[in-house]
Amino acid sequence: MADLPSTAKAVVIGGGIVGCSVAYHLGKLGWTDTVLLERKKLTSGTTFHAAGLVGQLRTSANITQLLGHSVALYRTLEQETGLQTGWKMNGGLRLACNAERWTEVKRQATTAHSFGLEMHLLTPKEAQELWPLMTIDDVVGAAYLPTDGQANPSDITQSLARGARMAGVKIFEDTPVTRVIVEDGRIRGVETPFGAIACEKVVVCAGQWTRDLAATVGVNVPLVSVEHQYMITERIEGVTPGLPTLRDPDRLTYWKEEVGGLVWGGYEPNPKPWAIKGIPEGFHFETLTPDWDHYEQFMENAIARVPALAGAGVKQLLNGPESFTPDGNFILGEAPELRNFYVGAGFNAFGIASGGGAGMALAEWVAKGEPPFDLWPVDIRRFGGVHRSVDWVRNRTMEAYGKHYTIAWPSEEMRSCRPTRRSPLYAHLQTAGACFGEKLGWERPNWFADLAAGEQPVDRYSYQRPGWWGAVRREHQAARSAAVLIDQTSFAKFTLKGPDAAAALNRIAAGNVDRAVGSLTYTQMLNRKGGIECDLTVVRRAVDEFYIVTGTGFATHDFDWISRNLQGNCQLVDVTSGGAVLSLMGPKAREILGRACLDDLSNEGFRFGTAKAISVAGCPVLALRVTYVGELGWELHMPTEVAVTVYEALMGAGAGLGLVNAGYRAIETLRLEKGYRAWGSDIGPDHTPVEAGLAWACKMKSNVDFIGRAAVEAQLAGGVKKRLATFTAAPDVVLLGRETIYRNGERVGWLSSGGYGHTVDRAIGLGYVRQAGGVSEDFVLSGGYELEVASERVPATVSLEPLYDPKGLRVKG
Numbered sequence: 001m002a003d004l005p006s007t008a009k010a011v012v013i014g015g016g017i018v019g020c021s022v023a024y025h026l027g028k029l030g031w032t033d034t035v036l037l038e039r040k041k042l043t044s045g046t047t048f049h050a051a052g053l054v055g056q057l058r059t060s061a062n063i064t065q066l067l068g069h070s071v072a073l074y075r076t077l078e079q080e081t082g083l084q085t086g087w088k089m090n091g092g093l094r095l096a097c098n099a100e101r102w103t104e105v106k107r108q109a110t111t112a113h114s115f116g117l118e119m120h121l122l123t124p125k126e127a128q129e130l131w132p133l134m135t136i137d138d139v140v141g142a143a144y145l146p147t148d149g150q151a152n153p154s155d156i157t158q159s160l161a162r163g164a165r166m167a168g169v170k171i172f173e174d175t176p177v178t179r180v181i182v183e184d185g186r187i188r189g190v191e192t193p194f195g196a197i198a199c200e201k202v203v204v205c206a207g208q209w210t211r212d213l214a215a216t217v218g219v220n221v222p223l224v225s226v227e228h229q230y231m232i233t234e235r236i237e238g239v240t241p242g243l244p245t246l247r248d249p250d251r252l253t254y255w256k257e258e259v260g261g262l263v264w265g266g267y268e269p270n271p272k273p274w275a276i277k278g279i280p281e282g283f284h285f286e287t288l289t290p291d292w293d294h295y296e297q298f299m300e301n302a303i304a305r306v307p308a309l310a311g312a313g314v315k316q317l318l319n320g321p322e323s324f325t326p327d328g329n330f331i332l333g334e335a336p337e338l339r340n341f342y343v344g345a346g347f348n349a350f351g352i353a354s355g356g357g358a359g360m361a362l363a364e365w366v367a368k369g370e371p372p373f374d375l376w377p378v379d380i381r382r383f384g385g386v387h388r389s390v391d392w393v394r395n396r397t398m399e400a401y402g403k404h405y406t407i408a409w410p411s412e413e414m415r416s417c418r419p420t421r422r423s424p425l426y427a428h429l430q431t432a433g434a435c436f437g438e439k440l441g442w443e444r445p446n447w448f449a450d451l452a453a454g455e456q457p458v459d460r461y462s463y464q465r466p467g468w469w470g471a472v473r474r475e476h477q478a479a480r481s482a483a484v485l486i487d488q489t490s491f492a493k494f495t496l497k498g499p500d501a502a503a504a505l506n507r508i509a510a511g512n513v514d515r516a517v518g519s520l521t522y523t524q525m526l527n528r529k530g531g532i533e534c535d536l537t538v539v540r541r542a543v544d545e546f547y548i549v550t551g552t553g554f555a556t557h558d559f560d561w562i563s564r565n566l567q568g569n570c571q572l573v574d575v576t577s578g579g580a581v582l583s584l585m586g587p588k589a590r591e592i593l594g595r596a597c598l599d600d601l602s603n604e605g606f607r608f609g610t611a612k613a614i615s616v617a618g619c620p621v622l623a624l625r626v627t628y629v630g631e632l633g634w635e636l637h638m639p640t641e642v643a644v645t646v647y648e649a650l651m652g653a654g655a656g657l658g659l660v661n662a663g664y665r666a667i668e669t670l671r672l673e674k675g676y677r678a679w680g681s682d683i684g685p686d687h688t689p690v691e692a693g694l695a696w697a698c699k700m701k702s703n704v705d706f707i708g709r710a711a712v713e714a715q716l717a718g719g720v721k722k723r724l725a726t727f728t729a730a731p732d733v734v735l736l737g738r739e740t741i742y743r744n745g746e747r748v749g750w751l752s753s754g755g756y757g758h759t760v761d762r763a764i765g766l767g768y769v770r771q772a773g774g775v776s777e778d779f780v781l782s783g784g785y786e787l788e789v790a791s792e793r794v795p796a797t798v799s800l801e802p803l804y805d806p807k808g809l810r811v812k813g
């Protein structure tokens with residue numbers, strides 16, 4: 001390799017669709033000093049054998065937007081590079097064959113409308129007119145996305161590679177990266193058999209090889225290889241080039257036209273993992289031995305849908321390995337373990353659909369140090385310690401694969417790999433009737449069954465009222481009228497200590513954390529655009545020590561955000577596993593806690609927004625006077641070994657006062673009534689405190705220059721283009737999030753969360769009202785509103801105030 005450069009700004013590893021798309025977009029961003037290294041030939045990994053369907057709709061607006069970028073790119077790429085892509089915008093059809101699936105499809109159509117994507121509902125007959133070869137006896141309805149399509153995966157990749165070369169990016173085939181060079185914790189370059197390339201940034205897009213390569217430098221990329229099959233038929237009479245792609249989830253199958261025949265495949269409930277002991281050396285341009293017996297399970301269903309299949313010749317049953325992940329989403333971003341090491345992998349059989357957009361987003365992340373918009377659903381920082389176990393990842397991934405085409409029930413929990421992380425209270429809660437959910441490996445009580453009344457702690461899912469409705473209502477009412485005890489041990493907890501801790505944290509936090517010892521601050525941490533990166537609670541424990549509490553799922557993300565922005569002499573340590581947390585909430589909380597504790601709990605002695613070391617049943621407890629449910633209460637943080645003692649003491653103390661166990665589903669209904677925002681849905685990097693109605697929590701009156709301050713100031717002075725509001729609808733309306741908001745008949749946004757308020761007895765949703773010309777409070781409040789729910793409009797009311805706000809409770813600041 002005479003012309004292998006000795007230096008580059010960025011090295012992209014892997015010449016599949018994703019690596020080539022990253023290289024293409026880096027070229028467009030002016031990062032022409034980029035080198036792409038492919039161990040064999042371009043496309044020779046998984047890309048060459050993909051079926052090539054390009055669907056766009058996802059449950060997240062931003063990921064849908066990302067896939068929309070793929071479509072926009074594939075439409076014009078051939079023109080730009082002169083290389084064919086096989087792109088065909090023949091539309092996509094999705095069938096529903098039972099009432100619940102039809103509800104799901106109608107809700108998906110509403111989601112599409114929310115995100116500005118065209119999606120039409122069709123009668124079975126109308127669907128058949130688009131796809132004449134299918135039977136429709138069992139079809140209840142269908143949806144059609146006219147801008148979906150299909151492409152030739154290899155051609156698209158070659159076309160992207162040419163585009164990258166045209167911009168000046170250098171691409172080398174037959175050049176494996178044998179080592180990523182890290183010295184003193186910093187990336188120095190990559191090694192190949194033909195010499196090393198010194199570089200600033202490494203972008204690993206090595207498909208199913210990514211996990212092992214990343215592990216060599218301590219980076220965890222939780223993906224595993226799974227066998228994935230489809231069949232290619234000979235020509236079939238009536239199969240025309242314009243046939244839309246077809247997905248028939250109730251029969252677990254998908255279809256697309258290819259040279260007059262059909263390519264069709266499916267997602268079986270019993271997938272087969274591949275390469276458990278490692279990917280064979282030299283594996284490239286290879287597929288696996290077709291497993292006809294395994295594929296058999298699709299045949300009967302498929303022939304019933306497309307009878308012409310029975311007489312069609314089979315060209316090939318193709319079995320290809322693809323990387324899948326535990327939650328069915330791909331993995332993008334800068335690794336939290338190693339600066340300047342970026343990952344784009346784990347594409348779960350939609351890498352062709354996402355390649356264009358994912359490449360764009362990752363290239364921006366590499367070039368600008370931040371993604372173009374919030375990519376939390378695919379962010380590499382959504383994982384944690386449990387995902388370091390390949391076994392865990394494989395088992396969970398098999399479950400996720402098997403659910404690809406099953407109905408995605410609201411609040412559905414995964415069953416595999418459980419239990420993994422258990423609070424010390426797990427057995428007690430189980431005995432008390434807990435129905436557990438799981439987050440980042442933690443078992444957490446979602447709700448409690450009334451065992452004495454014969455209720456079973458088992459989730460019964462529905463698009464109407466789910467099985468746990470009554471139980472959550474009981475817990476919700478107890479929180480409002482007496483008290484509840486909630487095990488929140490899974491909270492992520494950090495300590496920050498050192499002489500510079502206060503100054504460093506105050507520069508990252510939008511709120512003022514540099515307050516007296518014992519103060520408790522609810523604060524956001526903003527990016528430089530003012531977007532909310534973290535939303536957490538900070539306790540000042542000593543002049544040089546802070547205790548930081550954040551959501552279970554944000555442990556890796558928030559630790560990464562804080563640590564990468566820290567300056568000066570201070571250390572951040574994750575202390576999650578050392579502490580248990582019990583939240584005692586409700587009007588009787590003071591009385592109950594007072595029975596188990598001699599400390600002063602009076603309003604004057606223990607103010608809202610403060611924290612104190614107290615003693616409960618003889619055990620040391622750090623009590624935080626704070627609430628996420630809108631009631632008087634304390635979060636009690638304690639060493640794990642005293643959790644059972646404290647729990648028993650509190651349950652005993654509350655026995656005659658109406659104290660009950662409660663779970664996370666009640667927290668959700670309670671917080672919606674209070675209008676408390678949830679990071680990841682209502683707030684996140686795309687939303688600022690001003691837009692979210694949280695500017696009160698920013699230290700604008702101080703002269704401390706925190707990250708994002710300038711952006712917040714600009715919005716406070718110049719106004720915003722969207723504003724978060726609370727909506728309510730009639731009690732029988734089921735709000736789940738993503739329902740479209742109409743103001744005076746015009747689409748102005750969608751719900752970021754949805755649920756029910758058992759005190760106000762209304763369906764509740766939070767969502768941003770958007771308008772390019774600006775959105776004032778008057779604009780929000782002056783409109784007449786409707787929500788589109790499962791493709792039907794229902795009347796709604798709007799509010800900028802909490803729906804439930806008991807007098808005398810100071811909840812802010």
Ligand SMILES: Cc1cc2nc3c(=O)[nH]c(=O)nc-3n(C[C@H](O)[C@H](O)[C@H](O)COP(=O)(O)OP(=O)(O)OC[C@H]3O[C@@H](n4cnc5c(N)ncnc54)[C@H](O)[C@@H]3O)c2cc1C
Pocket residue numbers: 013014015016017018019037038039040041042043044045046047048049050051052053054153175176177178205206207208209210213228229230284318319320321322344345346347348349350351352353354
């Ligand atoms: C049967 C099947 C059907 C599919 N159908 C569809 C579909 O209809 N629609 C859709 O969107 N997606 C589909 N997919 C998924 C799609 O093929 C993948 O998601 C996509 O190809 C992944 O691209 P990639 O670039 O991440 O990985 P790859 O294509 O595997 O590219 C990774 C590259 O990295 C190289 N590499 C690895 N290690 C090194 C190293 N150390 N140094 C240098 N290079 C290295 C490899 O040789 C490889 O070329 C399907 C997949 C399968 C298996």
